[in-house]
Structures are given as C-alpha cells and as structure tokens.
Amino acid sequence: MDSGHTAWMLTASALVFFMTPGLAFFYGGLVRAKSLVNTIMLSFLTIGVVTIVWTLWGYSLAYGNGELIPNFIGDFSLLGLVGINTFASEGEAITPLYDVLFQMMFAIITPALITGAFVERFKFTTYLIFTVIWVTLVYAPVAHWVWGGGWIGADGAGALDFAGGTVIHINAGAAAIAAALLVGKRRNPGLQPNNVPYVLLGASILWFGWFGFNGGSALAADSYAINAMLVTQIAAATAATVWGLVGLCSTGKISGVGVATGAVAGLVAITPAAGAVNALGALAIGFGAGLICYFAVELLHKTKMDDALDVFAVHGVGGLWGCIATGIFAIESIAGVKGLVEGSASQVWIQIYTAGGTLIYSFVVSFIILFVLDKIPGLGLRVSESSENQGLDLAEHGEQATIDDGAN
Numbered sequence: 001m002d003s004g005h006t007a008w009m010l011t012a013s014a015l016v017f018f019m020t021p022g023l024a025f026f027y028g029g030l031v032r033a034k035s036l037v038n039t040i041m042l043s044f045l046t047i048g049v050v051t052i053v054w055t056l057w058g059y060s061l062a063y064g065n066g067e068l069i070p071n072f073i074g075d076f077s078l079l080g081l082v083g084i085n086t087f088a089s090e091g092e093a094i095t096p097l098y099d100v101l102f103q104m105m106f107a108i109i110t111p112a113l114i115t116g117a118f119v120e121r122f123k124f125t126t127y128l129i130f131t132v133i134w135v136t137l138v139y140a141p142v143a144h145w146v147w148g149g150g151w152i153g154a155d156g157a158g159a160l161d162f163a164g165g166t167v168i169h170i171n172a173g174a175a176a177i178a179a180a181l182l183v184g185k186r187r188n189p190g191l192q193p194n195n196v197p198y199v200l201l202g203a204s205i206l207w208f209g210w211f212g213f214n215g216g217s218a219l220a221a222d223s224y225a226i227n228a229m230l231v232t233q234i235a236a237a238t239a240a241t242v243w244g245l246v247g248l249c250s251t252g253k254i255s256g257v258g259v260a261t262g263a264v265a266g267l268v269a270i271t272p273a274a275g276a277v278n279a280l281g282a283l284a285i286g287f288g289a290g291l292i293c294y295f296a297v298e299l300l301h302k303t304k305m306d307d308a309l310d311v312f313a314v315h316g317v318g319g320l321w322g323c324i325a326t327g328i329f330a331i332e333s334i335a336g337v338k339g340l341v342e343g344s345a346s347q348v349w350i351q352i353y354t355a356g357g358t359l360i361y362s363f364v365v366s367f368i369i370l371f372v373l374d375k376i377p378g379l380g381l382r383v384s385e386s387s388e389n390q391g392l393d394l395a396e397h398g399e400q401a402t403i404d405d406g407a408n
Contacts, residue, residue, distance in 0.1 A: 001087075001094055008221035009098040015212025016105035020047055020112055022209055026202025026264070027116050028401075030257070030309050033194040034391025035120045036401035042115040042127060049128055050108045053135050056080055058107060059100055061140035063148045071151040073141045102216060103143070110139055110168045116309030117176035118183045118381075121388050124396045126379055130369060134175065138365050142358055143167050152354045159354040160335055160347065162228065163217035165272025165323045166358040173316020174362035176307055182370045183381045185306035187388055196256050203260035207236055210267045214274040227334065228274040232267065235286035239266025242290025258294075265293035265314050269322035273329065276339070281329030288325060293318050320355055327351035 024043035031039045050058070057079055064074030065083075078084060084096050111131045115122075145152040146167050152159045161167065193199055214232045218225035243262025244254040269289035270282055277285065296313035307313070327348035330339030338344035374381045382388075387395035394400060 005220045006094050009094060009102060009216060012212035012216025013102045013105055015209045016216065019206050019209035019213065020109045022202045022205025023109060023112055025198045026206060027119065027309055029195040029198025029202060030193045031119050033402050034393055036194060036393060037399050038124065038392035038396050039119050041397065043112040046112040046131060047108050049131050050111065050135055051104060053132055054104045054107050058135055058140050061136065062143040071156060074144050074148055106164055106168060107135060107139055110172050111135060113172035113311060113315055114175045114179060116311040117180045117307045119308050120392060121186050121382055122183055123381060123383055126373055126381055130373060133369050134366065137369065138175065138362055139171065142171050157350050157354050159350050160276050160326045160330060161272045162275030163214045163271045165319045166355055169268045169271060169315040169319030170355055170358045171362045173312045173319055174359045175366035176311035176316065178363050178367040179370055180305050180307040182374060186308065189306050191308065193257055199257050199260050203263055207263055207267060214271060217275065224275055231274055231277055231279060231282035232270050234279055234282040235270035236263045236266040238283055238286030239263060239290035242287055243294050246291065246294050261314060262290045265289045265318045268315055268318035269325065272322045273326040276326050276330040276335035278331050278334065281331065284329060285322060285325045288321055289318050292321050323351045323355040324348065
C-alpha cells in the first residue's frame with residue numbers, strides 16, 4: 001500500500017465525519033433554545049443510523065458489483081461489506097475499504113442536512129425511520145448514478161460532480177422542500193437564533209471539514225487534492241464576503257449568521273466543481289453563490305413554505321448553481337473536458353439535465369416516503385401542538401440545553 005495515500009484518505013474521512021457534528025451546532029444555534037437538544041440530536045443520531053444502514057446494505061446498493069436495475073442502482077453482492085478486500089491487492093495503492101469509510105461519511109451528512117427544513121416540529125422517531133428508507137431509496141441510487149457507474153457519471157452522461165453537488169446537496173435540498181411542504185409551517189415561524197456563536201462555530205467546523213470533503217474526493221494525496229482544497233477556500237471566502245456585503249447594502253448591517261450562511265453556500269457551490277476549475281473559476285462560483293443564495297433565501301421567506309433553516313435556498317439552489325457553473329468554468333487541463341469559458345457549451349447542458357433529474361427524483365420519492373409515513377396510524381410526521389409549544393427538548397428527549405423561560 002501507499003502509506004501517503006492511505007494516511008490522506010483516513011484524514012479526509014475523519015474531516016468529513018467532523019462535518020456532521022459541525023452541522024449539528026450550526027443548526028442548533030439557529031433554532032429556539034427549547035428545541036436545541038432535539039436539533040443537535042437529529043444530526044447526531046443520524047451518525048448511528050446511517051452507519052448501520054451503510055454497512056448492512058447501503059454501500060452495496062450504491063457500489064455493488066452488478067446492477068439490480070441497469071444504470072440506476074447497484075445490487076446485494078456486498079451486503080454486510082462481505083467480499084470487500086480488507087487488505088490492498090497487488091497493484092493497489094490502498095485497500096478498497098477506504099472507499100467504504102469515506103463514502104460512509106458522505107452518506108451520514110446528507111440526511112442530516114434535510115433536518116433543517118423541519119426543525120422544531122418533526123417527530124424524532126419518524127425521522128429515524130425516514131432516514132433508513134431515504135438512504136435506501138434515494139441516497140444510494142443517486143450515489144450509484146454519479147459514482148457507481150450509473151447514468152449520470154463518467155460511464156453515463158459524463159456529468160462532472162467531483163464531491164457531491166448532485167448526490168448530496170441537490171438531493172438533500174429537494175427532499176427538504178418535500179418535507180417542508182408535508183409537515184407544514186411552525187405555529188410561530190418567526191425565528192430568532194438562540195446562539196449565534198454556535199452558528200459561527202458550526203460553520204467553521206463545516207468549513208474545516210470541507211477540505212476533507214473536497215480534497216479527499218481526489219482519492220489520493222496528489223495535485224488534484226491540492227487544487228480542490230485551494231478552490232474550496234477561495235469559493236467559501238468569496239461567498240461569505242459577498243453575502244455580508246449584500247446584507248450591508250440591504251439592511252445597513254453585516255450579520256454573523258448571514259456571513260456564516262454565505263460561507264456554507266460557497267462551500268456547497270464549489271463541491272461539484274472542485275476537481276474541474278481553477279482559482280478564477282472558484283472566485284466566480286463563490287461570487288455567484290453568495291449573490292444567488294442570498295436572494296433565494298429572501299425569495300423563499302416571502303412564500304408560505306416554512307423551510308426553517310433555508311436548506312433548499314442554500315443546498316438546493318447552491319448545488320444547482322454549482323453543478324451548472326461546473327459546466328461553465330471547467331478547465332480541460334484539470335477536468336479533462338472543456339467548459340463554456342473554453343468554448344464548449346455541451347458540458348453545461350449535461351450539467352443542467354443531470355442536476356434536474358436528481359432534483360425531480362429526490363423530490364418525488366422523498367415526498368412519497370414522507371406522505372406514507374404521515375398516514376401510518378400512531379406514527380405521523382408532526383409532533384402535537386402541546387409538544388411544539390413546550391419545545392422538543394423536553395417533549396422528545398426529556399432534557400434541556402439551558403434553563404429557559406420558553407420565550408425563545
């Protein structure tokens with residue numbers, strides 16, 4: 001084995017794992033204090049549930065040796081990870097187990113992202129059931145489409161998605177819209193973050209972990225990993241700055257929550273492009289993410305839909321912009337194909353219809369899953385009115401983050 005590649009992939013996997021606790025703090029700081037524990041636990045227990053699902057059948061469905069449905073989903077040949085070599089074979093730089101571990105961390109954070117759409121009103125046990133079904137029927141197929149030999153990736157349409165713009169962000173954003181529509185608005189949608197330092201801490205952890213998210217997707221300690229980390233930094237920093245300045249022009253103030261959200265939007269947008277663009281492309285993608293996602297948030301706040309923590313506006317819209325922008329700014333010397341800036345429009349169209357296919361599939365299947373769960377007697381999606389008034393920390397967990405009078 002190549003010890004350098006192995007060490008990097010182990011480090012990258014740990015960095016991506018750390019993103020889910022970071023997301024827990026990011027989301028936890030944005031909700032009311034009486035639902036802080038519940039919001040953090042939505043992310044935290046996702047780690048446990050998805051790890052089990054991924055080990056038993058999730059990885060096999062995403063990356064199985066055959067295909068139950070050609071170009072759509074894998075098979076059951078790797079159930080329980082049986083059949084995967086523990087040690088590297090001759091000619092391999094790293095054991096195949098690295099892929100199981102690294103991709104497990106991607107699978108963990110994706111359903112956790114969805115939770116921001118329905119915080120403060122969703123039944124915790126229903127969420128756990130939803131996660132098992134969603135990873136099986138939505139995440140695993142889309143991962144197969146892009147990275148497992150399905151219709152989107154190199155063996156199919158040839159779409160560029162270096163680290164999961166479709167698999168993770170568009171996928172989660174579409175599911176968030178379905179969840180927000182079905183669970184309905186909070187009784188009191190006005191939201192004041194209970195802990196802005198938690199938001200900034202969570203965003204910082206996400207930013208830090210994203211270097212493993214994108215850099216690790218090179219699957220080696222090489223020049224592609226270095227470029228991916230560089231463009232990740234540039235896009236996130238640019239989007240954070242643009243968001244803050246647009247907020248200053250709009251409100252006269254630069255919001256800490258806004259700048260943190262802008263950084264996340266930039267990270268989302270550069271995810272599919274990290275293996276395809278140079279520094280100037282990253283600058284443009286970050287600028288677009290800060291501007292587009294800012295106004296997407298403002299627009300969605302004027303609708304009747306209560307996507308509480310702006311999951312679709314940041315991850316869905318940011319992922320769509322990033323996927324399309326990958327086709328615009330792709331550099332042949334990095335990506336192997338020309339983007340629009342180098343004179344070819346074909347990659348843009350590929351990016352558009354594959355992103356659209358992911359959006360539609362995830363929304364429709366997520367909507368059906370949630371609709372069925374809501375109709376099961378004794379289950380349902382939404383907590384009772386009294387539980388919502390009390391706060392989900394006490395109602396769902398019997399714990400409190402802080403001693404609070406319930407006003408926030």
